[in-house]
Amino acid sequence: MQITTVVNGKSFTKDVEPRTLLVHYVRDVLGLTGTNVGCDTSSCGACTILLNGESVKSCTVLAVQADGMELTTIEGMASDSALHPIQKAFHENHGLQCGYCTPGMIMATASFLKENPMPTEAEVREGLEGNLCRCTGYHNIVKSVLAAAEAMEGAVK
Amino acid sequence: MTVVETGSSERVIGKHLLRREDPALLTGEAKYVDDIWEQGALYMALLRSPLAHAKIVSVDVSEAKKMPGVIDVMSGRDLQGEWAAPMPCAWPVTQDMKNPPHYPLATDIVHYVGDAVAVVLASNKVSAVDALAAIDVNYEALPAVVDLEDAASDRILVHPSLGTNKSFVWKVEPDNDKVHEAFASAAHVVKNRYVQQRLIPSALEPRGVIAIPHPYGGEYTLFSSTQIPHILKIMLSMTVGISEAKLRVIAPAVGGAFGSKLNVYAEEVLALTLARKLGQPIRWTEERSENSLATIHGRGQLQDIELAADEQGKITAVRVNIIADMGGYLQLLTPGVPLLGGFLYHGLYDVPAYSFSCTGVFTNKTPTDAYRGAGRPEATYAIERSMDALAKKVGVDPAEIRRRNFIAPEKFPYSSAPGLIFDSGNYLPTLEMALEKVGYEELRKEQERRRSGNSRKHLGVGISSYVEMCGLAPSKVLGSLRYSAGGWESATVRILPTSKVQVVTGTSPHGQGHETSWSMIVADRLGISPDDIEVLHSDTAIAPYGLDTYGSRSLAVGGSAIYLATERVLDKAKLIAAHRLEVSVEDLQYKDGSFSVAGSPGKAFALSSVAFEAFTAHDLPEGIEPNLEATVSWDPPNFTFPFGTHVAVVEVDEETGATELLRYVSVDDVGNQINPMIVEGQIEGGIAQGVAQALYEEAIYDEFGNLLDTTFLEYLLPSAAEFPSFELASTVTPSPTNPLGVKGVGEAGCIASPPAVINAVVDALSVFGIDHIDMPASPQKVWTAIMSSQGSGRKVE
Numbered sequence: 011m012q013i014t015t016v017v018n019g020k021s022f023t024k025d026v027e028p029r030t031l032l033v034h035y036v037r038d039v040l041g042l043t044g045t046n047v048g049c050d051t052s053s054c055g056a057c058t059i060l061l062n063g064e065s066v067k068s069c070t071v072l073a074v075q076a077d078g079m080e081l082t083t084i085e086g087m088a089s090d091s092a093l094h095p096i097q098k099a100f101h102e103n104h105g106l107q108c109g110y111c112t113p114g115m116i117m118a119t120a121s122f123l124k125e126n127p128m129p130t131e132a133e134v135r136e137g138l139e140g141n142l143c144r145c146t147g148y149h150n151i152v153k154s155v156l157a158a159a160e161a162m163e164g165a166v167k
Numbered sequence: 168m169t170v171v172e173t174g175s176s177e178r179v180i181g182k183h184l185l186r187r188e189d190p191a192l193l194t195g196e197a198k199y200v201d202d203i204w205e206q207g208a209l210y211m212a213l214l215r216s217p218l219a220h221a222k223i224v225s226v227d228v229s230e231a232k233k234m235p236g237v238i239d240v241m242s243g244r245d246l247q248g249e250w251a252a253p254m255p256c257a258w259p260v261t262q263d264m265k266n267p268p269h270y271p272l273a274t275d276i277v278h279y280v281g282d283a284v285a286v287v288l289a290s291n292k293v294s295a296v297d298a299l300a301a302i303d304v305n306y307e308a309l310p311a312v313v314d315l316e317d318a319a320s321d322r323i324l325v326h327p328s329l330g331t332n333k334s335f336v337w338k339v340e341p342d343n344d345k346v347h348e349a350f351a352s353a354a355h356v357v358k359n360r361y362v363q364q365r366l367i368p369s370a371l372e373p374r375g376v377i378a379i380p381h382p383y384g385g386e387y388t389l390f391s392s393t394q395i396p397h398i399l400k401i402m403l404s405m406t407v408g409i410s411e412a413k414l415r416v417i418a419p420a421v422g423g424a425f426g427s428k429l430n431v432y433a434e435e436v437l438a439l440t441l442a443r444k445l446g447q448p449i450r451w452t453e454e455r456s457e458n459s460l461a462t463i464h465g466r467g468q469l470q471d472i473e474l475a476a477d478e479q480g481k482i483t484a485v486r487v488n489i490i491a492d493m494g495g496y497l498q499l500l501t502p503g504v505p506l507l508g509g510f511l512y513h514g515l516y517d518v519p520a521y522s523f524s525c526t527g528v529f530t531n532k533t534p535t536d537a538y539r540g541a542g543r544p545e546a547t548y549a550i551e552r553s554m555d556a557l558a559k560k561v562g563v564d565p566a567e568i569r570r571r572n573f574i575a576p577e578k579f580p581y582s583s584a585p586g587l588i589f590d591s592g593n594y595l596p597t598l599e600m601a602l603e604k605v606g607y608e609e610l611r612k613e614q615e616r617r618r619s620g621n622s623r624k625h626l627g628v629g630i631s632s633y634v635e636m637c638g639l640a641p642s643k644v645l646g647s648l649r650y651s652a653g654g655w656e657s658a659t660v661r662i663l664p665t666s667k668v669q670v671v672t673g674t675s676p677h678g679q680g681h682e683t684s685w686s687m688i689v690a691d692r693l694g695i696s697p698d699d700i701e702v703l704h705s706d707t708a709i710a711p712y713g714l715d716t717y718g719s720r721s722l723a724v725g726g727s728a729i730y731l732a733t734e735r736v737l738d739k740a741k742l743i744a745a746h747r748l749e750v751s752v753e754d755l756q757y758k759d760g761s762f763s764v765a766g767s768p769g770k771a772f773a774l775s776s777v778a779f780e781a782f783t784a785h786d787l788p789e790g791i792e793p794n795l796e797a798t799v800s801w802d803p804p805n806f807t808f809p810f811g812t813h814v815a816v817v818e819v820d821e822e823t824g825a826t827e828l829l830r831y832v833s834v835d836d837v838g839n840q841i842n843p844m845i846v847e848g849q850i851e852g853g854i855a856q857g858v859a860q861a862l863y864e865e866a867i868y869d870e871f872g873n874l875l876d877t878t879f880l881e882y883l884l885p886s887a888a889e890f891p892s893f894e895l896a897s898t899v900t901p902s903p904t905n906p907l908g909v910k911g912v913g914e915a916g917c918i919a920s921p922p923a924v925i926n927a928v929v930d931a932l933s934v935f936g937i938d939h940i941d942m943p944a945s946p947q948k949v950w951t952a953i954m955s956s957q958g959s960g961r962k963v964e
Contacts, residue, residue: 027293037202041204042195043195043198043199043201043202044194044195044196044197045195046199046371046372046422047201047373048371048372048373048422048455049455049878049879050454050455050456050878051455051878051879051880053878053879053880053884054371054455054879054884056371083195084193084194084195085194085195087194088193088194093190093193093194097193097194100189100193101185101186101189101190101193102185104185104186104844104845104847104848106189106192106193107423107678107679107680107848107852108192108370108371108372108420108421108422108423108424108677108678109188109189109191109192109193109197109420109422109678110199110370110371110372110422110423111371112192112193113195116193131892134887135886135887135888135890136888138886138887138888139886139887139888140886141886141887142371142879142884142886143371143887144369144370144371144423144425144852144856144884145371145423145678145848145852146848146851146852146855147851147852147853147854147855147856147890147893147916148855148886148887148890149851149855149890149892149893150848150851151887152887152892153892
């Protein structure tokens with residue numbers, strides 16, 4: 011099947027098998043390998059991307075379902091070699107170690123902060139429940155998200 | 168105190184320097200194995216046994232071969248002639264250790280669910296996986312050995328040819344008479360059995376491998392998601408039969424490991440072997456459910472521990488017998504894991520008599536091997552649970568029983584009964600600091616208030632003081648423990664013509680931030696910016712020597728090698744500078760990238776000029792070779808012994824059995840800290856993994872040897888919602904055994920935290936007369952314990 015998607019601002023028209031998952035379309039067809047796969051049960055959130063501005067686990071969506079939609083992946087977050095405020099907050103608060111969960115964590119954060127621009131720590135912990143990290147114990151991820159919220163306050167309002 | 172020499176007026180060591188690794192990881196630029204494109208690579212998929220123990224009657228691959236996209240399908244028997252040697256176990260812990268032959272594909276018998284029996288190669292991943300279903304394997308089921316005591320009884324044999332399930336019995340028994348006497352004359356004896364459940368390490372990046380042949384040159388390049396590219400290269404050379412000089416192993420970005428990628432796996436051997444056989448690149452990426460079955464598990468021990476103590480609760484002897492689960496085969500370090508804890512069951516307490524025995528048994532389960540902490544979390548759990556039991560028996564507070572038994576600071580270096588020399592330590596301050604930070608007295612009052620107010624949410628406070636051994640390791644000691652390799656680490660420091668510095672390390676980071684920390688060590692010594700220092704690693708063509716990253720060794724051993732190589736380069740630079748300034752070497756001082764002469768402020772020569780001089784070699788002193796480069800292989804004289812005290816505060820809901828971790832305080836002493844931000848990150852991650860062992864995680868097998876929780880839907884990897892923020896503090900007691908005074912921090916968190924949490928849960932439940940809950944303390948387990956408890960006069964409705 012042929013689908014057209016706008017990915018990080020660029021339009022792509024590609025043939026995909028009906029059974030192809032969106033994450034495989036992003037990684038294998040478009041070659042955007044920043045989106046990672048950490049499980050096969052939609053549990054870990056490593057493959058989180060934005061679909062029309064909302065975060066989805068891209069392993070729970072078929073590529074054909076994204077036809078005509080806008081996708082943002084981790085590759086679309088930084089602009090002109092400047093990190094996005096969320097990326098910057100993760101850097102400054104040591105919110106990543108091996109980095110494998112990080113792209114998904116950042117995309118989930120982008121969507122979460124849009125819904126809740128100034129969350130409490132407890133809200134951050136609940137809000138990121140769908141994204142697993144094995145390295146950090148979440149301590150610095152939570153700090154990073156709170157710092158990002160603070161930094162983005164002006165931008166979001 | 169170890170004073171690290173510096174050439175910098177503003178210290179770099181000790182700074183919270185942000186990680187240079189981050190930008191590539193934050194933007195998706197970093198390449199993990201599965202992100203690497205290799206033109207023409209064939210996709211490998213493995214058919215795995217659905218039975219824990221069975222005879223392979225036949226494997227019919229003919230239908231699978233006809234599937235679209237399939238290039239070839241092979242059974243274990245088809246590949247029998249391909250191997251130069253069986254899969255390696257590098258730690259034959261006893262002379263008579265039993266180690267059954269283990270090949271990448273089973274040929275006659277499968278020994279665990281997940282044991283691979285056939286391999287498919289296809290032009291794409293989907294076709295490879297689709298073809299698995301078309302392979303027809305005829306099995307004849309055999310009874311499975313699952314339980315550890317059942318395994319030790321030899322009722323059913325996992326490997327009948329060995330005649331027993333016992334792989335080895337390994338003992339540390341310096342003086343058994345002394346132990347017997349201590350128990351015979353003890354005022355108090357506590358005796359307990361603890362269970363170390365099996366854990367699935369669950370690095371978030373599954374394993375992956377790409378084997379690339381270069382048929383006309385005869386070389387091979389292997390990308391693997393591994394923490395040991397150097398060890399892997401040697402082992403693959405021996406098992407596949409490819410010259411070590413023709414093999415290059417690269418660990419690209421690696422998405423976590425925790426010991427689970429400290430191995431030589433069937434898929435690595437298969438990919439390389441098939442790349443040789445077909446002359447084509449072969450690639451494979453593990454699925455999560457495969458990871459649960461075919462990547463090593465951790466822990467899996469039954470621990471019987473006894474303490475003898477005098478009237479005041481001063482321990483006079485520790486006696487330990489454990490059964491350790493090897494699984495279906497011995498992987499790279501499987502039998503050595505319990506040994507790493509075998510010297511530490513007396514914890515950080517001054518215990519004169521000690522005896523330890525470990526029986527390693529085969530079962531029809533996934534092989535175990537090193538998982539973060541490897542042996543030391545097990546030992547710490549057993550002694551720290553026992554300390555609480557002893558406190559109760561003696562009738563003192565858990566904090567007080569620890570105070571009475573700590574090794575006194577003046578006893579260091581301390582010779583332990585089992586035969587180690589603890590490098591340095593000052594234990595009491597970590598306990599007192601942790602108690603103060605958590606507000607211990609106030610918590611005890613709050614606990615009492617809740618109890619007298621008949622609250623159904625019970626407060627529990629748990630203490631865990633720990634010492635561990637890391638910085639693996641002095642090669643001589645490893646030799647005496649029959650480990651097949653050394654424990655040194657290699658480093659090269661070179662100052663390039665334009666005065667930029669390259670550091671080549673044999674460590675292989677996978678999230679630890681070595682590039683940042685190693686650049687800080689060199690920057691501090693040379694008095695230059697860390698930005699001018701590149702750190703190269705994890706590619707055997709770039710870093711030919713190395714023993715990789717595990718056992719909290721990288722800083723203490725690898726970092727020390729880097730520091731010493733920097734010193735050596737600086738010594739050479741000094742000779743050149745002295746020659747150019749026409750002064751003697753003794754008159755030169757070095758600071759902030761420049762040599763100067765004491766008392767002659769105008770006479771100076773920059774390191775950058777020395778670098779260019781060394782490169783042009785136009786005017787070097789007699790006998791001095793061109794270039795500024797030094798390589799050091801450093802073999803540590805001893806292990807390092809980090810320590811600390813952690814305190815967990817939990818709330819247990821008696822209606823549901825659910826435990827909530829309210830607070831977690833840790834005070835750790837890991838010696839000098841190069842980058843405290845990274846140190847804290849390591850401790851936080853470790854705490855979370857240990858809390859997960861205490862409350863959530865367990866590889867659950869049924870009686871037939873089926874693993875019941877192969878995905879993250881069943882295996883409870885905790886999320887951010889399960890934790891509070893952690894409250895960290897540290898003390899600094901430098902190690903005298905390495906030039907940086909560092910100890911190591913990779914495993915400390917997960918060593919300390921399981922007993923802290925379980926002690927807290929049991930403390931909360933003590934109101935019901937409950938004195939133990941096995942890990943993981945699930946709501947069901949806790950609730951059942953409450954329901955079946957006699958209580959302490961307390962009504963349970």
